[in-house]
Amino acid sequence: MKFTILTSLFVAALSVNAAVVESNTSILRRDIFARQNANRPVPNGSCCVGNTSLKQDICRVNGQQGKCVPANTANCGARLTCIEDSRLTCNPNVLERGRPLCRLRNGA
Numbered sequence: 001m002k003f004t005i006l007t008s009l010f011v012a013a014l015s016v017n018a019a020v021v022e023s024n025t026s027i028l029r030r031d032i033f034a035r036q037n038a039n040r041p042v043p044n045g046s047c048c049v050g051n052t053s054l055k056q057d058i059c060r061v062n063g064q065q066g067k068c069v070p071a072n073t074a075n076c077g078a079r080l081t082c083i084e085d086s087r088l089t090c091n092p093n094v095l096e097r098g099r100p101l102c103r104l105r106n107g108a
Helices: 005-036
Strands: 058-061 064-069 081-084 088-096 099-104
Touching (some): 064 088
């Protein structure tokens, strides 16, 4: 199978374009997370940022989106714990920091 130089350049251009789209998407995703926390850092891991993260701030843990809540399940000490949304019970009728009040579900 023979490839022409033009075909090779076309494939290279597609690869570069795909990489640029991916990086722009991840930057956009990061900006959305930052706005959700009022420009506070978005924690990534089981513990939220000490003296910075607030209750109900958005975080990421185990590849999933979660919230910073007082749970003390990951040896975070005085810091809030990042709990996956699937393990939280939220009450939309009670707001905390402008978001529905969420706490770790019993037995989760």
